[in-house]
Amino acid sequence: MRPVDLAIVGAGPAGMAAALTAVAHGLRVVVIDEQQQAGGQILRQPPAAIRVRNWLRDRVYRRQQQLLQRAQQDSRIEWCWQTTVLGFLDRDPHDPASQRLWLHGPGGTSELAARSVLVAAGCHDLAVPFPGWNLPGVMAAGGLQAMVKSQQLVPGERFVFAGSHPLQLIVADQIRRGGGEVAAVLFAQPLGAMLGVRKRPLLMLRHLGKLLHIGGVMWRLWRAGIPVRFGSTVVAAEGERQLAAVRVARLRDGVFEPEQTREDIACDHLGVCYSFLVASELPRQAGAAVSWSAERGGWIVDVDGWQRSSVAGLYAAGETTGVAGADVAREEGELAALAVLQDQGVLDAAQAEKLAAPVRRRLSSLGEFAAVLAQISLPPWGVFEQLLTDSTTLCKCQGISVGEFGGLLQEHSTIATANSAKLRSRTGMGLCQGRYCGYFVTRLLARHNEISAAEVGPFSARSPVKPVPIADILARERELG
Amino acid sequence: MHSCDVAIIGGGLIGCAAAFYLTRLGKRVIVLESDALNGGASGRNAGSLHFQLEYRLLEYQEQLQDHIAHLVPFTRRAIEQWRGLETLLGEDLELVMHGGIMVAETADQLQRLQQKYEFETRHGMQLELLSRSELRARAPYLDDRVQGALYCADEGHCNPRYLTLAYARAAQRLGAVFHTGSRVHSVQRLRHEWALATVASVAGDAEHGGRADYRCDTILNAAGAWAADVGRLAGVHLPIFPVGLTMNVTEEAPPLVGHLVQHVGRRLSMKQVREGNLLIGGGWSARLPELTGTGSAAARPLYRSVCGNLATAAEVVPALRKLHLLRTWTGVTGVTADQLPLLGEVPQLPRYFVAAGGSGFTFGPTYAELISQLIAAGETAYPIAPFSPARFSHINMFMREAGH
Amino acid sequence: MAHRIETGVERQPSLQIEIDGVAVRVHPGETVAAALLLAGREHCYTTRDGEPRSLFCNMGSCFECLVAVSVPGEAREPRWRRACMTPVSEGMRVRTGKCLQETL
Numbered sequence: 001m002r003p004v005d006l007a008i009v010g011a012g013p014a015g016m017a018a019a020l021t022a023v024a025h026g027l028r029v030v031v032i033d034e035q036q037q038a039g040g041q042i043l044r045q046p047p048a049a050i051r052v053r054n055w056l057r058d059r060v061y062r063r064q065q066q067l068l069q070r071a072q073q074d075s076r077i078e079w080c081w082q083t084t085v086l087g088f089l090d091r092d093p094h095d096p097a098s099q100r101l102w103l104h105g106p107g108g109t110s111e112l113a114a115r116s117v118l119v120a121a122g123c124h125d126l127a128v129p130f131p132g133w134n135l136p137g138v139m140a141a142g143g144l145q146a147m148v149k150s151q152q153l154v155p156g157e158r159f160v161f162a163g164s165h166p167l168q169l170i171v172a173d174q175i176r177r178g179g180g181e182v183a184a185v186l187f188a189q190p191l192g193a194m195l196g197v198r199k200r201p202l203l204m205l206r207h208l209g210k211l212l213h214i215g216g217v218m219w220r221l222w223r224a225g226i227p228v229r230f231g232s233t234v235v236a237a238e239g240e241r242q243l244a245a246v247r248v249a250r251l252r253d254g255v256f257e258p259e260q261t262r263e264d265i266a267c268d269h270l271g272v273c274y275s276f277l278v279a280s281e282l283p284r285q286a287g288a289a290v291s292w293s294a295e296r297g298g299w300i301v302d303v304d305g306w307q308r309s310s311v312a313g314l315y316a317a318g319e320t321t322g323v324a325g326a327d328v329a330r331e332e333g334e335l336a337a338l339a340v341l342q343d344q345g346v347l348d349a350a351q352a353e354k355l356a357a358p359v360r361r362r363l364s365s366l367g368e369f370a371a372v373l374a375q376i377s378l379p380p381w382g383v384f385e386q387l388l389t390d391s392t393t394l395c396k397c398q399g400i401s402v403g404e405f406g407g408l409l410q411e412h413s414t415i416a417t418a419n420s421a422k423l424r425s426r427t428g429m430g431l432c433q434g435r436y437c438g439y440f441v442t443r444l445l446a447r448h449n450e451i452s453a454a455e456v457g458p459f460s461a462r463s464p465v466k467p468v469p470i471a472d473i474l475a476r477e478r479e480l481g
Numbered sequence: 482m483h484s485c486d487v488a489i490i491g492g493g494l495i496g497c498a499a500a501f502y503l504t505r506l507g508k509r510v511i512v513l514e515s516d517a518l519n520g521g522a523s524g525r526n527a528g529s530l531h532f533q534l535e536y537r538l539l540e541y542q543e544q545l546q547d548h549i550a551h552l553v554p555f556t557r558r559a560i561e562q563w564r565g566l567e568t569l570l571g572e573d574l575e576l577v578m579h580g581g582i583m584v585a586e587t588a589d590q591l592q593r594l595q596q597k598y599e600f601e602t603r604h605g606m607q608l609e610l611l612s613r614s615e616l617r618a619r620a621p622y623l624d625d626r627v628q629g630a631l632y633c634a635d636e637g638h639c640n641p642r643y644l645t646l647a648y649a650r651a652a653q654r655l656g657a658v659f660h661t662g663s664r665v666h667s668v669q670r671l672r673h674e675w676a677l678a679t680v681a682s683v684a685g686d687a688e689h690g691g692r693a694d695y696r697c698d699t700i701l702n703a704a705g706a707w708a709a710d711v712g713r714l715a716g717v718h719l720p721i722f723p724v725g726l727t728m729n730v731t732e733e734a735p736p737l738v739g740h741l742v743q744h745v746g747r748r749l750s751m752k753q754v755r756e757g758n759l760l761i762g763g764g765w766s767a768r769l770p771e772l773t774g775t776g777s778a779a780a781r782p783l784y785r786s787v788c789g790n791l792a793t794a795a796e797v798v799p800a801l802r803k804l805h806l807l808r809t810w811t812g813v814t815g816v817t818a819d820q821l822p823l824l825g826e827v828p829q830l831p832r833y834f835v836a837a838g839g840s841g842f843t844f845g846p847t848y849a850e851l852i853s854q855l856i857a858a859g860e861t862a863y864p865i866a867p868f869s870p871a872r873f874s875h876i877n878m879f880m881r882e883a884g885h
Numbered sequence: 886m887a888h889r890i891e892t893g894v895e896r897q898p899s900l901q902i903e904i905d906g907v908a909v910r911v912h913p914g915e916t917v918a919a920a921l922l923l924a925g926r927e928h929c930y931t932t933r934d935g936e937p938r939s940l941f942c943n944m945g946s947c948f949e950c951l952v953a954v955s956v957p958g959e960a961r962e963p964r965w966r967r968a969c970m971t972p973v974s975e976g977m978r979v980r981t982g983k984c985l986q987e988t989l
C-alpha cells in the first residue's frame with residue numbers, strides 16, 4: 001500500500017484549510033473524520049438527508065462557510081467519513097519513514113500509511129463536575145447546540161445554561177429561535193471580568209464582527225425576556241433519574257453565598273458551558289510533547305512556528321494546540337500544510353515563508369483576541385473547587401467521587417503523577433479514556449501536593465483512543481492473514 | 482546528605498515489598514525511585530498468579546533440572562504468602578485464588594500437559610488434569626476446541642495497581658522513606674559504606690525528588706528491567722535484559738471467565754477482574770523504548786501483537802468476539818539469561834544485593850521477603866543459593882576495578 | 886419533550902425503528918440520539934449500579950450515550966454504539982437500560 005502524502009485527522013476548519021492548501025500543491029491528501037460530513041464543531045452540518053434553508057447564515061460564519069464550500073467542492077481531497085482514528089500503529093519496517101494510522105469505520109478496522117500526519121482533532125466541552133452533573137438532562141452546551149444545528153431538533157422544553165464561556169449565549173439564542181424556552185443563562189464570573197476586553201479598544205475594533213454578533217445575541221435574549229446573570233452559577237442538578245431543577249447560587253468575591261439564599265429553577269435540560277478541553281490524545285499517544293494550560297484546554301500540543309510537533313512528520317493545528325476558535329484553527333491549518341509542503345520538498349523555504357507571511361499576520365491579531373477570550377472565559381479555580389464537593393462524581397465512567405479520590409491521595413502520599421493516580425484510583429481508565437476527568441485529576445493532584453501541573457503530567461494516552469469491537473479487529477486480522 | 486542502612490534502588494513491587502520486610506526486621510530504609518512508585522513493570526503487568534511452571538521453563542527442563550527442584554518449594558512458600566497478604570497489609574488487593582487452568586487444544590499439547598503434570602507432581606506440586614468433559618462443566622466459557630487442561634487450585638490474580646502501593650504504605654508506617662522522582666545516577670564504594678547520588682527525573686515529587694546524596698551500609702538493586710544499567714553504575718554486569726510486552730483489556734463485562742486461563746502451547750493469559758474487564762496478555766512483545774532508566778518510558782504496542790493476542794484469546798474464549806478492546810498498554814520487564822531470578826549478594830561487591838527477575842508479580846513478595854532475610858540476617862528460610870548472581874561471576878571477571 | 890424544527894427544514898419520508906420494542910417513526914439523517922429524545926426516552930445505558938446514563942457531549946467523545954443497536958441485514962448480534970454518532974436506518978432496533986450486558 002503506497003502511503004498517502006498527508007493524512008489529516010479532523011475535517012473542521014483546521015483540517016479543511018490544510019487539505020485545500022496541500023492538494024493545491026499536488027499532495028495526495030486523505031481527511032478522516034468521525035462525523036458524516038465536513039465542517040467540524042463550528043459547522044456541524046445537517047446530514048445530507050435533512051435540507052435546511054439558510055443554514056448558519058449569520059455574518060460571523062461567512063468565511064468558515066466559504067471554506068466549507070471550497071473544501072467540499074474540491075474533488076482532489078479524499079474524505080473518510082464516520083471513521084475514527086484509533087491511534088498510531090508501529091511503523092512498517094519496510095517503510096519506516098511513513099506513519100501508520102489505525103482506523104475504524106463502517107467497514108471495520110483498517111490501516112492508513114501516510115508520509116505526514118496532521119492532527120486537527122479539535123476540542124470538546126470542559127465538563128465541570130458538580131453535585132448531580134451525571135443526571136440525564138445535564139448536557140454540554142455544545143452538545144445541545146449540535147442537536148439544534150445539525151439535527152434541527154430542540155432537545156427539551158425548558159433550558160438553563162450555566163458556565164463561563166460566551167458560547168452559551170449563542171446556544172441559548174439558537175434554542176430560543178428553535179422554539180425552546182430558556183429560563184436563564186448564568187455566568188459564574190462577574191460582568192466586570194467579562195468586560196476586561198474593553199481595555200483593549202484596538203483589538204475590539206479589529207474583531208468588531210464577533211463582538212457585534214455577541215451583542216446581537218444578547219439583545220435578542222434581552223428582548224425575549226431571558227435573564228442573563230453574572231456572578232452566579234448552578235451548584236447542583238436535582239431530580240429523580242432525570243433533571244427537574246437546578247440549584248443556583250450567587251458568588252460574592254468568588255465564594256458561593258450560603259444555602260438559604262440559593263434558588264431553584266425548574267428545567268428539563270441544563271447546558272454546561274465552561275470553556276473547552278483540547279483533544280490531544282492522538283499526538284500524545286504518538287509521543288508528542290505537550291504543555292499545560294488551564295485556560296487553553298489542558299494538555300495542549302507543543303508546536304513550533306510551523307505547527308510541527310516534537311515528533312518528526314507529525315503536525316498539529318486548530319484547537320488541539322490550544323483552544324483559540326475557528327478563525328485561528330483555519331490559519332493554523334494552512335500553516336501546517338505549508339510546513340508539510342516544505343518538509344516534503346514541494347516548496348523551498350523561501351516559497352513557504354512567502355506564502356506563510358499573510359497567514360502569520362492574520363494569526364497574530366486573531367491569536368491575541370483568542371488569548372483575551374480564553375482568559376475571561378474561565379473562572380478562577382476556587383469556583384471549581386467549591387463545585388467539586390466530596391460526593392460529586394469525578395470520573396463518570398468508573399463512578400469515582402471527588403472524596404474517594406482525595407482519600408486515596410491522603411492514604412498514599414507517594415502519588416504525585418497523573419499516571420500514578422490513574423493506576424491507583426481507576427480515574428481515566430473507563431470508556432472515555434480520561435478525556436473528561438483528566439483535567440480535574442491534574443488540577444486536584446497539583447493542589448494536593450502543591451506542585452505544578454507540569455510535574456503532575458498527563459495520563460499516558462493509549463490506543464485505541466476509543467473502544468473498538470474485537471470482532472472487527474479479528475475480521476481484519478483474518479484478511480491480513 | 483541522607484543516610485540509612487539499606488538504600489533500595491527501584492520502587493517497583495520488589496523494592497517496595499523489600500522496604501516493608503526490611504523495616505520490619507529493624508533496618509532503616511530509603512527507596513529511591515526515578516519515576517513514581519509502581520510506574521514500572523509492577524504497575525503494568527497482568528496480575529496473574531501463575532504457580533504452575535510456565536511451559537517455557539519446561540522447554541529447558543534438562544538444563545534446569547536442579548533448579549526446578551528449588552522452584553517448587555519456593556512456589557509453595559509464595560502460595561502461602563499470598564494467602565496471608567491482604568491480612569498482612571491490611572488492604573483489599575482484589576486478590577482471588579479461584580484456580581487457574583492451562584489449556585491444550587491439540588493431541589500434542591495434551592501430551593505436553595501430561596508430561597508437565599507428571600513432572601510437577603513428582604516435585605510436590607498439587608495439580609489436577611482435567612478431561613474435556615470435566616472442563617466443560619467447570620469452565621463453560623471455553624471453546625469446544627479445548628481438549629483438556631491442567632488445573633491448579635491456588636492460582637488466580639491480584640490487582641497490580643494496588644499491591645506495590647500497599648507494601649509501600651505499610652513500610653512507610655514502619656518508618657521506611659520513599660524518594661520518588663529521584664534517579665540514581667552514581668554509585669560509589671567508599672571505604673566502609675556506599676555513596677549514591679540521584680538526579681531529578683521529569684516527573685519529580687516536589688518535596689523529595691531530585692538531586693541528593695545518600696550514604697548507606699547496604700544497597701539493594703531492585704531496578705527490574707533496568708537492574709543491569711544500575712549494576713553497571715557500580716561496575717558489575719548483571720545479565721538481565723529488558724523485554725517489552727503488550728497487554729489488552731476489554732470493557733466491563735458480566736461475569737464470564739472464572740479462572741486464570743493460560744495456554745500450554747500458545748501465548749495466552751486471560752482473567753476477569755472485579756470490575757468485569759477481561760485482561761488479555763500472555764507474552765506478546767512490544768517495541769522497547771529508548772531505555773531512559775525510568776519505568777515510565779513506554780514501550781510501543783505492536784499491531785501484530787494486539788491482533789495475534791486477541792485472535793488467540795477469542796479462539797479459546799469465543800464470547801470475547803462480542804466485547805470491545807478498551808485499551809492496550811505496554812510494560813517492560815526483565816528476563817535473565819537463564820530465566821531464573823537474580824537473587825542474592827553480588828560476590829564482587831560487598832553488601833550489594835540484587836533482587837530481580839521474571840514472573841516477578843507472582844514471586845515478587847517472596848523474592849522481597851527472602852532477600853530481606855538475607856540482608857538482615859545473612860540467611861534465608863528457603864534456600865536461594867541457586868538464584869545467586871554468583872552463577873554469572875564469569876562475566877564479571879574483568880570488571881573488578883571498574884566499581885572503585 | 887423534544888421537538889423537530891419544521892420551518893425552513895425539509896426532511897425525507899419517515900422510516901421506522903424500534904426502541905425497546907416500541908415502534909418509532911424517524912427521518913433519514915436523524916441520529917439514534919435524536920430518536921431517543923423525540924420518543925421521550927432520554928436514558929441510554931444503565932451502569933452496574935443501576936444509574937441511568939444519557940447524552941452529554943453529543944459529539945462522540947464521552948461515551949455516556951451507549952445503547953445496544955442491531956441493524957437488519959448486517960446479520961450481526963446487537964452491538965453497543967454511541968447513540969449520538971449512529972444514524973437511524975429502516976428496521977433498526979435499539980435497546981436501552983441494562984443493554985450493554987445483553988450484547989454479550
Ligand SMILES: Cc1cc2nc3c(=O)[nH]c(=O)nc-3n(C[C@H](O)[C@H](O)[C@H](O)COP(=O)(O)OP(=O)(O)OC[C@H]3O[C@@H](n4cnc5c(N)ncnc54)[C@H](O)[C@@H]3O)c2cc1C
Nearest residue numbers: 010012013014033034040041042085121122142318319326
Ligand atoms: C460542541 C462544540 C460546539 C462548538 N460550537 C461553536 C460555535 O457555535 N461557534 C464557534 O465559533 N465555535 C464553536 N466551537 C469551537 C470550535 O472548537 C471551533 O470553532 C472550531 O470548530 C475549531 O476547529 P478545529 O478544526 O480545530 O476543530 P473541530 O471543528 O472541532 O474539528 C475537529 C474534527 O475532528 C474530528 N475528530 C476528532 N478526533 C477524531 C478521531 N480520533 N478520529 C476521527 N475524527 C476525529 C471531529 O469529529 C471533528 O469533526 C464549538 C466547539 C465544540 C466542542
Ligand SMILES: Cc1cc2nc3c(=O)[nH]c(=O)nc-3n(C[C@H](O)[C@H](O)[C@H](O)COP(=O)(O)OP(=O)(O)OC[C@H]3O[C@@H](n4cnc5c(N)ncnc54)[C@H](O)[C@@H]3O)c2cc1C
Nearest residue numbers: 491493495515521522523526529665705776812841842843
Ligand atoms: C506486560 C507485563 C505483564 C506481566 N505479567 C505478569 C504476570 O501476569 N505475572 C507475573 O508474575 N509477572 C508478570 N510480569 C512480570 C512482573 O511485572 C515483573 O517481573 C515485576 O513487576 C518486576 O518487579 P520489579 O520491582 O523488579 O520491577 P519494576 O516494577 O519494573 O520496578 C523497577 C523500578 O526501578 C526504577 N528504576 C530504574 N532505574 C532506576 C534508577 N537508576 N534509579 C532509580 N530507580 C530506577 C524504575 O523506574 C522502576 O519503577 C509482567 C510484566 C509485564 C511488563
Ligand code: FES
Nearest residue numbers: 941943947948969
Ligand atoms: S453523547 Fe457523548 S458520546 Fe454520545
